[in-house]
Each structure stands twice: as structure tokens, then as C-alpha cells.
Amino acid sequence: MLHILDARTGEPVPAAPTRRGLTRIEAHACGLDPTALRVLLTADLLVRALELTGTPVWTALTAPHGHAELRTAATTLAIRPFEDARDLASGLGEAQAIHVTAEQVDAYGGGPVMWVAPVEWTGAASGGPAAGTASGGVPDEAGVPDEWAVPGRGGLSGGGALLADPAALRLALLSVPRSEPVRLDRAVLEEAAGRLAGWRRAVAGWARQPSRPVPEGVRGRLRSAWEDDLDLPGVLDVLRAVESAPDLPDGARFETYVYADRLLALDLARDLGSLA
Template identity: 60%
Template sequence: MHAYGPPPAYARAVLRIIDSRTGEPVEAAPARRGLTRVEAHASGLDATALRVLLVSDLLVRALELGGTPVWALLTGDLEQAELRAAAGALGIRPFEDGGDIGSGLGEAQVLHVAAEGGARTGGVLVAVAPVGSATTAAPDLSDPGALRLALLSAPRKLPVRLDEAGLEEARRTLAHWRGSVADWARRPSRPVPDEVRVLLRTAWEDDLNVPEVLEVLRRVETWPDLPDGARFETYAYADRLLGLELTRDIGSLA
């Protein structure tokens, strides 16, 4: 990354997702201003179901950032109240009940998000790899921000192993970023550099490559000659996708 260089060509924001049925990329919102339905298929309160909802939440956020109207639904039949409560703690926005919803409501695109092996009929399938842990108990939600970051740190197509070491690393990273953002917020605001904005959007519009978004943030943190106000605006902008409450500690520093 070079300071204040000219941004690469970037004609229009287009979120492309790999359809797990075909292995081919498709546009998540192929029609201008058309409605995209994101339907999460998850049952039971476990880490894999939460990851399915988290990927669905990221899809909704990415589409909305690109100006696409979204209808978000949750379909499942086991422990739905418990799953919704855990998702809310994780910062996942509410989904409507999709149990009795059919097609034909004018959607330009339908994206089905499900755990691997959960094949669905119609629409694009966004498969999510499983989450493993040392226990079979429900996920520990005592530090939901760290859990969300830990789940975001791996591509959705790769399995995730939740263990204390990984969660502790996520806690440290999140605390460091929140502290840095709170410190940068005391400086004069500066716009997100065009080059950085392009890097962020190119990452998340390429099959929702959130780990690359996180890598861009790490690079921005130490990018020479970038005003702290621009670092702040960059992290705040990226957090519209990540949902990590990176601005939470503003005003808390002495």
C-alpha cells in the first residue's frame, strides 16, 4: 500500500458470491435496485448455526452498503428462540421468520445460507463450513465481541476451531483496536483515503472475503503518513460491515 496513490479503477460496487452448487461466482444483486432475499437455514443453538447466521448478517450488511434492499429471513425448526437470542448477543441483526415464506415476491436474487451439506432448492447456495470446539455445549457468549471476531477471522468455506487460545487472541485484538479507535477519535477527522476504501470494498465484494478486510485494517493501523483522523474513519467505515463495535470506547480514555 502506498500513501495517497491513485486508486485503481472501480466502476460500480458489485458483490459477487461463489454459488456452492456450481462453484461459479454470481452477482448477489444482479438487478439495479432489485430486492435480494437472504435466507438463513439454521436450527439448534450451536456454534455452526451461529456462524450461518453471522455469514447471513455479513451478506445483508454488504448488500446494504452497496445500496441493495434486502429481505432477511431465518428458516429452521429447533431452538429458534434460543438461537435468535444468542445471535442478538453476537450483534447479528434480527431476521424475519421464513418458515412459511414462498418465492414470487419480486426478488431479483435469492441467497440461501446453510451449513455444508444443507442443500436447498432454488437460488444461490452460500455454504458455511462447520465450527468445532472442545465441548459440545452451546457457545460461550460471555464475550460476544471476541467470539464474533474469532468467527470472522477465517474464510467461511474453511472450518473453524474455537479454543481458548483463539478467543484470547481475539479479545486482545479487539481491545487494542477499540482503544486505538478511541484515541484516534480525539484527532481532527479526515476522510477515508480512496485507495483504502477500494481495498476494503474489493475484499468484501470478492465472495465476502472478511479476513482480507481485517488484514487491510491491520495495514492501515501502521500506514505511514496517514492522519489518525483518517485511521478512525477507516475503522468506523469497515465496522459497518464487521459489526465489532470498534467505536464503543470513544470517550472512555483519560
Template identity: 60%
Template sequence: MHAYGLPPAYAQAVLRITDARTGEPVEAAPARRGLTRVEAHASGLDPTSLRVLLVSDLLVRALELGGTPVWSLLSGEHEQAELRAAARALGIRPFEDGGDLGSGLGEAQVLHVAVEGGAGATGGVLVAVAPVESPTTAVPDLSDPGALRLALLSHARDLPVRLDTDALEEARRTLAHWRGSVADWARRPSRPVPDEVRVELRTAWEDDLDVPEVLEVLRRVENWPDLADGARFETYAYADRLLGLELTRDIGSLA
């Protein structure tokens, strides 16, 4: 059980991401309030391409939570319409149309998200994504997009993921449990997110987009003794602004 204490000083939020070209961490938004472009390099509808799109979506969400203006693009040659449709199903923010807008928008940073070892664009920062191993089919199963999203989020982006039946079933169980818990907590009086929990969440996702640690913080909050259920609800709702798992979807559905 994690013991929470007083939160450390928390000043300006700074998202740092590892540049795969140098192996060094860099600021994802080096200019305060400067525009950042996130460009996903994916070609073809397969689980690895969807993971690239999902990492791009997490970057967009994290930057927006830090107050950085962002625009996102999808680059690739094949199945672009299918990729955009799959992205919508997964709750990924819509991609802008047109790749020639940046020159007139005063970009301060460009983040290219691509599968590791693949052909990445020149310039900017390269964010590498490890491949997804899928034993069943090359086309991802989008019948339960929330479970697919959680299964991919549960691993660091630089580690390969095996997307099999067991992984998806575990994600379905976890998601159903969390959504049910959030719906139950929502019936209690609201309480603010504890400062130390907010710090842990922000520290995790600002440290090279460590989403598995964000999920671990939620697990600790669920079992934190003496924490008001209203605070648990607000914590999960706050974290879901990054995770995009629709954790509040079942509010009102429980008797």
C-alpha cells in the same frame, strides 16, 4: 509494509459470491436495486449454526452497503428462539418473521446460507459455510460476543474454524486493542478514508465476502506511516459497518 498508490477506477459496486452448487461466482444482486433475500439455514444452538447466521449477517450488511434492498429469514426446526437470542447478542441483524412473504416482494435473488454438506434449500444461490470445531462445549460461550464474532470472522467462511480458548483470547486482545486505538484516534481532527483504502476494503468484501482480507487492510492502515489518525478512525468506523464489531464503542472512555 503495504505501499499504497493511486486507486484503480472504481465504478458500480458488485458483490460476487461463489455458488456452492456450481463452484462458480455469481452476482449476489443481479438486478440493480432488486430485492435480495438472504435465508440462513440453521437448526440447533451450536457454534456452526452461529457461523451460518454470522455469514448471513455479513451478506446483508455488504448488500446494504452496495445499495441493495435485503430481507433476511431464519429457517430451521430446533431452538429457533435460542438462535434468535444468540444472534441478537452477536449483533446480527434481526431476522424477518414468516417465510411466505417473498412471493409478494418481487425478489430478484435468493441466497441460501447453510453448512457445507448439509441439506440446503432448492433454488437460488447456495452459500456454503464450513463447520466450527469447539473442543469445550456444543453450546457457544456468549459471555464476550464481540470476541466470538471476531474469532469467527478471522477465517474464510469455506475453511473450518477451531474455536478454542486460545482463539477467543487472541480475538479479545485484538478487539480491545482496536477499540482503544479507535477511541484515541477519535480525539484527533477527522480526515476522510483514503480513496485507495476504501477501494481495498470494498474490493475485499465484494470478492466472495473476503472478510479476512478486510481485517488485513485494517492492520495495514493502523501501521501506515504518515496517515492522519483521523483517517485511521474513519477507516475503522467505515469497515465496522460490515464487520459489526462495535469498534467505536469505547469512544469517550479514555482519559
């Protein structure tokens, strides 16, 4: 069973206390900035983890500023759509509501709160904070900084480094525990892109071998990781171990990565068929 750490109490609680009971996930994001994207990504991962156990989920977004731009950026990052909390009545018979936020945890209604640590983007060409931002890479009143302008809304001017490779950004964020701040720059994204490209090549190669089931021990380690307060770095550690395990058939490596990608959504099988 998936347990999450309730930031209100500091204690772990079941994410779905009633088996097959409807769970509402409400993401609270204040405007368009990297931390808001991390909030939405955390909510997206929580939804995917619950759905893997058959739990019905509905999701809502509360964002007082930059609502449309935030949704566009989230879609770019492979985050599935949210309902608009302003258009929905609360209490659809759900067994529990879970709030995901980077703000004060006592600002919301009933239900546990998943707190998300902030993200700092330091990848401006000048080496300092991106133009048009406050400290920590948060857009000031001038609007969204060019450094991470959203595709389709002004293009990727100024390099657009933060969202230039959305899957690499997603992997970089998954690699840090949710309770720890993230400091992003071009070097971090390049490292994540390199890791992602290597995994995609490996998956494409493993796919050419006879399929084998995910070993039960590996499946258990994966589920134990993500059911422990969404420990995504732990999930990635399991994948690294599977990649280098000397006695594991390539077909089992392939099925393991495809299985884990149902949660990670990194498009690990993208390069299938690309090898000669």
C-alpha cells in the same frame, strides 16, 4: 459489485444481479450450535454488504430446532433479526434468493447457495468436548451445553466461555475464511478479545485528532475484499495495514475503522470519550 461463490456450481455470481432489485437472504440452521451461529453471522454480513451498496434486502430464518434459543444467541452476537421463514410466503418479487447453509447445497430451491464450513468448540474445562455435546461441540439431545449457554436463558453457567465476550467471538469467526472449518477454544477467544480491545483503544485515541477522509485507495481495498465473496479476513488485513501505516493521519485511521465497522459490527468506536 459483490460476487459470491455459488456452492452449487463452484462459480462466482452477482449477489444482486438486478441493480436495486430486492434480494432475499435465507439462512438455514439446524438447531443451536456454533456452526448455526456461523451460518447466521454469514447471512448478517451478506445483508450488511448489500445494504452498503443500496440493495434492498429481506432475510428469513429456517431452523427446525432450538429456534428461540438460536435467535437469542444471534442477538447476543450482534446479528440483526431474521423473519421466520415459516410465517412468510416465498416470492415477494425479489430479483434473487440466496441460501446460506452448512448443510447439503442441493436441498434448497432456486438461487445460489453460500456454503459455510463447520465450527468446532473445544473449550471445555476438561480440555475435551463440552459436556452435553456430541463431537465438534454440537449439543446432543440433552440440550445446549453449559459451556456456551445463552445469557438470559440459564445464564453463563460452566463458564459460558463461547458467548461470554460476543464481540470477540464475532471477530474470531470473521478471521477465518468462510469455506474453512473453525476450531475455537478459550485461547482463540482471548487472542481475539485482546485484538479487539487494542483496536477500540486505538480508535478512541485517533478520534481526538482532526478528522480526515478515508483514503480512496484504502476504501477501494476494503470494498474489493468484501465484494470478493465476503473476504472478511481480507478486510481485517486492510485494517491491520491502516493501523501501522506510518504516513496516514490518525483522523483517516479513525474514519477507516468506523467505515469498515458498518460491515464488521464489532463496535470499534465503543470506547470513544474514555481517554483522559
